[in-house]
Amino acid sequence: MPFLIYANDYEGNEEVRENLRDAHREHIKSAGKKILASGALLADDKITVIGGVSLLDTESREEAEKFAFEDPLEKAGIREKTLVLRWRRRWLDGKFLGDINL
Numbered sequence: 001m002p003f004l005i006y007a008n009d010y011e012g013n014e015e016v017r018e019n020l021r022d023a024h025r026e027h028i029k030s031a032g033k034k035i036l037a038s039g040a041l042l043a044d045d046k047i048t049v050i051g052g053v054s055l056l057d058t059e060s061r062e063e064a065e066k067f068a069f070e071d072p073l074e075k076a077g078i079r080e081k082t083l084v085l086r087w088r089r090r091w092l093d094g095k096f097l098g099d100i101n102l
Contacts, residue, residue: 003064004087013078023072
């Protein structure tokens with residue numbers, strides 16, 4: 001069952017984020033096929049990054065937390081709050097999956 005990693009950033013860290021963009025992307029890439037989805041959270045202006053969300057396919061909370069807290073953005077201290085939450089798919093591509101666990 002995957003884990004949802006939700007990270008909310010402190011305001012005003014655009015320069016730090018930009019400087020770490022490549023390292024952050026390499027970190028995401030390092031998870032390979034375990035990354036089901038990942039992307040930025042945006043402010044209502046549709047431009048300003050306010051955090052990010054990733055879905056990591058692992059049964060291990062330890063692995064999910066390690067992945068979340070070893071992110072270069074986390075290590076740089078721009079994350080105000082990071083949550084690692086177990087996640088269960090119920091809907092996919094507009095279809096209800098019922099009570100099955102994928």
